[in-house]
Amino acid sequence: MLSPVDHIREIERVGAGADSDRDATVVQSWLRCIRDHRLDPAQACEAYIVPDGRLREHRQQSEDLIAIARSGLEGLYRHIAGQNYVLLLADRQGVTVDFLGDPQWNGQLRKAGLYLGAEWSEARAGTCAVGACIEQGEALTIHQTDHFDNTHTPLSCTAAPIYRADGELAAVLDISLLSSPLQKTSQRLALHLVSATARRIELAHLMAQARHDWVLRFARSPEFLDVDPEAAVSVDASGRIRGMTHGGARILAAAAGGDWRRPDRLIGRPLSDYFTMDVDDLPELTRRRPTHDRLLVARDGNSLFAHAIEPQHKVARSLLPRRDEIPAPLRALGGADPAMEALQVRAAKLAPKPVPILIQGETGTGKEFLARALHDGSGLSGPYVAVNCAAIPETLIESELFGHAPGAFTGAAAGGRKGLIEAADGGTLFLDEIGDMPLVLQARLLRVLAEKEVTPVGATRPRPVTVRILSASHRDLAELVAAGRFRADLYYRLNAATLTLPPLRARRDFDWVLDRLIERHRPKGGALALSAPARDLLRGHDWPGNIRELDNAMSVAAALCEGGRIEVADLPEHFHRSAPASDPRRQALEAVLRDCRGNVSEAARRLGLDRTTVHRQMKRLGLGV
Numbered sequence: 001m002l003s004p005v006d007h008i009r010e011i012e013r014v015g016a017g018a019d020s021d022r023d024a025t026v027v028q029s030w031l032r033c034i035r036d037h038r039l040d041p042a043q044a045c046e047a048y049i050v051p052d053g054r055l056r057e058h059r060q061q062s063e064d065l066i067a068i069a070r071s072g073l074e075g076l077y078r079h080i081a082g083q084n085y086v087l088l089l090a091d092r093q094g095v096t097v098d099f100l101g102d103p104q105w106n107g108q109l110r111k112a113g114l115y116l117g118a119e120w121s122e123a124r125a126g127t128c129a130v131g132a133c134i135e136q137g138e139a140l141t142i143h144q145t146d147h148f149d150n151t152h153t154p155l156s157c158t159a160a161p162i163y164r165a166d167g168e169l170a171a172v173l174d175i176s177l178l179s180s181p182l183q184k185t186s187q188r189l190a191l192h193l194v195s196a197t198a199r200r201i202e203l204a205h206l207m208a209q210a211r212h213d214w215v216l217r218f219a220r221s222p223e224f225l226d227v228d229p230e231a232a233v234s235v236d237a238s239g240r241i242r243g244m245t246h247g248g249a250r251i252l253a254a255a256a257g258g259d260w261r262r263p264d265r266l267i268g269r270p271l272s273d274y275f276t277m278d279v280d281d282l283p284e285l286t287r288r289r290p291t292h293d294r295l296l297v298a299r300d301g302n303s304l305f306a307h308a309i310e311p312q313h314k315v316a317r318s319l320l321p322r323r324d325e326i327p328a329p330l331r332a333l334g335g336a337d338p339a340m341e342a343l344q345v346r347a348a349k350l351a352p353k354p355v356p357i358l359i360q361g362e363t364g365t366g367k368e369f370l371a372r373a374l375h376d377g378s379g380l381s382g383p384y385v386a387v388n389c390a391a392i393p394e395t396l397i398e399s400e401l402f403g404h405a406p407g408a409f410t411g412a413a414a415g416g417r418k419g420l421i422e423a424a425d426g427g428t429l430f431l432d433e434i435g436d437m438p439l440v441l442q443a444r445l446l447r448v449l450a451e452k453e454v455t456p457v458g459a460t461r462p463r464p465v466t467v468r469i470l471s472a473s474h475r476d477l478a479e480l481v482a483a484g485r486f487r488a489d490l491y492y493r494l495n496a497a498t499l500t501l502p503p504l505r506a507r508r509d510f511d512w513v514l515d516r517l518i519e520r521h522r523p524k525g526g527a528l529a530l531s532a533p534a535r536d537l538l539r540g541h542d543w544p545g546n547i548r549e550l551d552n553a554m555s556v557a558a559a560l561c562e563g564g565r566i567e568v569a570d571l572p573e574h575f576h577r578s579a580p581a582s583d584p585r586r587q588a589l590e591a592v593l594r595d596c597r598g599n600v601s602e603a604a605r606r607l608g609l610d611r612t613t614v615h616r617q618m619k620r621l622g623l624g625v
């Protein structure tokens, strides 16, 4: 191993133009660090973790990618688990937006920058696998003293680029070791693994995007064509290239004598520019023909085995599901409200994916209702199991969730018991009020999520489980993380995507929700209707308890009303009681209205509210309109 001083000297010699035995990718990166980024090898810098706010922005921008990459990442992590590797997904700015590592090393990993939020751009961190991979666009290993900065020389990092279907770099996948054998060749298998995972993630991304196009997959040997293709391109109905994986870009570039680094020159051209065929010949390459007959000749004379997958719909359509394409359980969440419609579209896209989703919203907004709808719209055949973490006593929650082995503790069932996590195998586990989960159990839950195994209390062997995790909290988890009451790593693991339910008072489909609840409380075979004044009164209410409060109000009114017609008098008492004249809120609003001579628009302007809100407050406070 080189001493730090020798390491700095070597970089300075290379910077001055001396030859080097290092890989060309390393030498080029060192030169960029010195000449372009003006870094000094003698000036060691600690790993840099971006502030929480910036991390949230980076994660939001990468949400789609994280969702698609997640199952690939977890598959890769299972291959390398137990070998001390850490897995990072960095965006194209080099910021780590997803992370899988053994929680017991968290402190060391964070210090070394192998952690969520670590920025690994070359300009910031010097030569490193993520940064060099972003600059060069190719898979590589930066091993120990290949790093530019002395701080990072204990690490061995291997990274592969993930490209978008338009050929632009989307992200970098990296696996790193805190300490590794001296030989760089020890990381060859790591290089193969990250490259294969990046290829599969690109393929999944292309397949998801190109549902309405032809997809042409390639392999050099017929045996792997249908099971693990090396590359793919998508082709529209007119026979033009629409998208490609990185391998696809390389095949196209080689076939037409072009450059894969200029994807804009590869996309949009007809298939026949690259191969001795066009779109009308694609049906000849579908699964109907034996694999070894599906040989395709490229314009550069090379041949490849190909598999054409037909478009799912002949007519090109928007990639967003239309309202009638949203699964029925998710459609039942709301009516014509812009925030709900956007949520339904996002939920429809996320429902069939195995990503964990965090559901946020005030109390009673329907978080559990949404979790159930996501499960029903997911296509999963296993059960839906809901757990309210706040309702189970802290002493019981561990064995409830994880189960226990026979005789694990006093009072344990003699034959042992399956926990709720295992009970949800093949289906969905909904963890309500996850913010109330004790910190020790958060660590155990994290392991279940990362390793897809559960170890019952008192058991020695873990058992494999496949569960889709949905969680919810009416508390702001980000704030709990900042206060040290919720583990940051678990927070990020649970919210690969977030769905936030709007409060009822902000929903424009209030009448739609109300009508559904009236329907729910209609007696069997009977009628239930709402008088216009009662509806008006409900519309003017502030709904701190959201849909649950409305549901309760309707259940009381349905029981009290005469002849199936709900009048104001049937609503719970607090609805028809105006605020007393001494209520300071009433007095304040009255004063503003007096100043504006009763002009509500003017009062709204002065209060910085919109007119409907002022009208609602007036109604609620008994300032009749």
Ligand SMILES: Nc1ncnc2c1ncn2[C@@H]1O[C@H](COP(=O)(O)OP(=O)(O)OP(=O)(O)O)[C@@H](O)[C@H]1O
Pocket: 332, 333, 334, 361, 362, 363, 364, 365, 366, 367, 368, 369, 370, 432, 474, 513, 516, 517, 547, 548, 551
């Ligand atoms: N879209 C909806 N249509 C009809 N009823 C709904 C809808 N959403 C929620 N509800 C009803 O509102 C009540 C509260 O819903 P839910 O328990 O899902 O809320 P929550 O946000 O999980 O509440 P908490 O924060 O208290 O756990 C339930 O009775 C549920 O049936």
